[in-house]
Amino acid sequence: MxxxxxxxxxxxxxxxxxxxxxxxxxxxxxxxxxxxxxxxxxxxxxxxxxxxxxxxxxxxxxxxxxxxxxxxxxxxxxxxxxxxxxxxxxxxxxxxxxxxxxxxxxxxxxxxxxxxxxxxxxxxxxxxxxxxxxxxxxxxxxxxxxxxxxxxxxxxxxxxxxxxxxxxxxxxxxxxxxxxxxxxxxxxxxxxxxxxxxxxxxxxxxxxxxxxxxxxxxAALCAEQEALLQELLAEQLGQAMSADQSLDIACLHPEKPGSERRGKALLRHWLAAVGVKMPSQAQLEQVWHSVVLAQPDANPKVGWGEVEVRRFRQCLHVIQPYEDISDAVVALQLNQACRLPAAIGSLSLSESGAGQLRLPRADEPVTVRFEPAGLEVQPVGRVGKRKLKKLFQEYGVPSWLRRRTPLLFYGEQLVAVAGLFVVEAFAGKECELTWHYEQE
The missing domain is CATH 3.40.50.620 (HUPs)
Known part of the structure; x- marks a missing residue:
C-alpha cells in the first residue's frame, strides 16, 4: 500500500x-x-x-x-x-x-x-x-x-x-x-x-x-489563497522593484487612506522575492510605521535576524549589517594595489598622464581611511567647502555605505573620495585613483 x-x-x-x-x-x-x-x-x-x-x-x-x-x-x-x-x-x-x-x-x-x-x-x-x-x-x-x-x-x-x-x-x-x-x-x-x-x-x-x-x-486552501495573492500583486511588485532589488515607496501609496493592508502585503511579497526570512507581524508593523512612513530626510532602519530594511531616496533596501571599519587605516604605496578591509575590494594609486590627482610629496604618507565625520572639503569644480556628509547625500551614497567608501589621504589631508571626486587643492594629472569594488 x-x-x-x-x-x-x-x-x-x-x-x-x-x-x-x-x-x-x-x-x-x-x-x-x-x-x-x-x-x-x-x-x-x-x-x-x-x-x-x-x-x-x-x-x-x-x-x-x-x-x-x-x-x-x-x-x-x-x-x-x-x-x-x-x-x-x-x-x-x-x-x-x-x-x-x-x-x-x-x-x-x-x-x-x-x-x-x-x-x-x-x-x-x-x-x-x-x-x-x-x-x-x-x-x-x-x-x-x-x-x-x-x-x-x-x-x-x-x-x-x-x-x-x-x-x-x-x-x-x-x-x-x-x-x-x-x-x-x-x-x-x-x-x-x-x-x-x-x-x-x-x-x-x-x-x-x-x-x-x-x-x-x-493548508492547501491557505496555499491557494497565498498563490492567488501573489498573482494579483505580481504586476504591482514588478513595477515597484528596481534592478538593485530596492522597492519604490511611492508604489505602496502610504499617503492614501486604506493603503496599509495592500502595502504590507506588497512588503511581504517583496521580502519573499529577495529571499529574506519573513519578519514577525510586529516587525512588519515597525517597518511600515518607522520606515515606510518616515520623513523623506530620515534615516530609519528595522532589523531582524541578519538583515535590515533601510530607506534611501524614497526606496526601501534590504541589507545585511556590515562590519564596522570606520577606524581602519590602510597604507597605500604608489603604483601598488592594496586590499581593503571587509572584502570591499582593492584600491590603487597609479602614475598616469591622464589622471586627476597630483603626486604625493615625500613627506605625505598615503593612507586609506573610512571615517567621514567632521571632514569638510571642496570637490573639483565646486565653489566653497561642504561637509562630507552633505556631499555624500548629493552624490547619492546611502548612509550605510558611507563608512565603507575609501577616503584617500596625503598625510592628514583628504585628497579624494574613491569613485566620487577629487579635492580641488590636490587636483592634477600625475595620478589616477582606481577602486575595484566587490560588493553592493
Missing part, C-alpha cells in the same frame, strides 16, 4: 528517469523512504538515486548513525554521500533552526538542474507544522505548511509521503523488519515539535481521527 502510494505520487510529480537526492537522517521515516526507493529503482532502472546523510555532530552517536546510513544505502542499491556540517551554537537562532538551515544548504549542493530532492515528511509532520504556525500567529503563507512539491535550488523538492499518516510508515517498517536510528533529542520535549508530537497530536488524533486530512485541506 505505501509503495503503491509512493509510486503514484512520483508518477504525478516526476518522471521515471528522474535523478533523485534522498535526505537520509537514519530515522524511521527516511529509513522507510530509502527502502521504498530501493524498490522503485528495481522497477524503474532508468532512474537514479543517491542518499545524502548530513552529520551535524550534535550527538555522541553521530558517527555510528552515519555508518548505519551508509550500510542501509548500499543494501538498497543507492549511492551514499556523507556531508559534515558545523553549527555556530550559542547564537540567538535555535539549534533546531540552525541544524535545518545547515542541512538544506548541504543538500542544495547536490541538486543539479532538474534533480528531485526527496524528504520523508508525512501527514503527522504536516499537522505539527500547522500547529507551530498557529502558535507563531502566522498568516496564510505560514499556514500553507509544507507543499508536496516545490522548487528547490535548480530542481524540485518532493515529499512523496506527505499524504500518509505516521501509523502507515510504522506498519511498513514493522512488516519489512527495518531498523533505524533513534535520535535521543527526539524525546526532549523542550523542543516545541517534540512536545506536540508526544503530548498534543496523539490526543487530537484520538479525539478526531480525521484531523490530519482536515488540516491538510486547510
Amino acid at each position: 505505501l509503495y503503491a502510494n509512493l509510486e503514484a505520487n512520483l508518477a504525478t510529480l516526476t518522471t521515471p528517469s528522474a535523478r533523485f537526492v534522498l535526505a537520509l537522517s537514519g530515522g524511521m521515516d527516511s529509513r522507510v523512504l530509502l527502502h521504498l526507493m530501493g524498490r522503485y529503482l528495481e522497477r524503474y532502472p532508468e532512474a537514479s538515486c543517491k542518499a545524502v546523510h548530513v552529520h551535524h555532530g550534535l550527538s555522541a552517536n553521530a558517527d555510528d548513525w552515519a555508518a548505519l546510513c551508509a550500510r542501509w544505502a548500499a543494501e538498497a542499491g543507492v549511492d551514499f554521500v556523507l556531508e559534515k556540517v558545523t553549527l555556530a551554537l550559542g547564537k540567538r537562532t535555535s539549534v533546531e533552526q540552525q541544524a535545518r538551515d545547515a542541512r538544506y544548504t548541504a543538500l542544495r549542493a547536490h541538486i543539479q538542474l532538474g534533480d528531485v530532492l526527496l524528504t520523508a515528511q508525512h501527514a503527522d509532520d504536516q499537522l505539527e507544522t500547522v500547529l507551530l504556525a498557529l502558535k507563531r500567529g502566522s498568516g496564510p503563507a505560514g499556514l500553507s505548511a509544507m507543499p508536496q512539491c516545490t522548487a528547490f535550488a535548480t530542481g524540485w523538492h518532493v515529499r512523496p509521503l506527505l499524504d500518509q499518516p505516521r501509523t502507515a510508515i510504522e506498519q511498513y517498517a514493522s512488516e519489512h523488519r527495518l531498523d533505524w536510528v533513534e535520535d535521543e533529542s527526539n524525546s526532549d520535549e523542550r523542543y516545541d515539535r517534540n512536545f506536540l508530537r508526544h503530548q498534543v497530536t496523539p490526543l487530537l488524533n484520538t479525539r478526531w481521527p480525521g484531523i490530519r486530512k482536515a488540516v491538510t485541506r486547510s
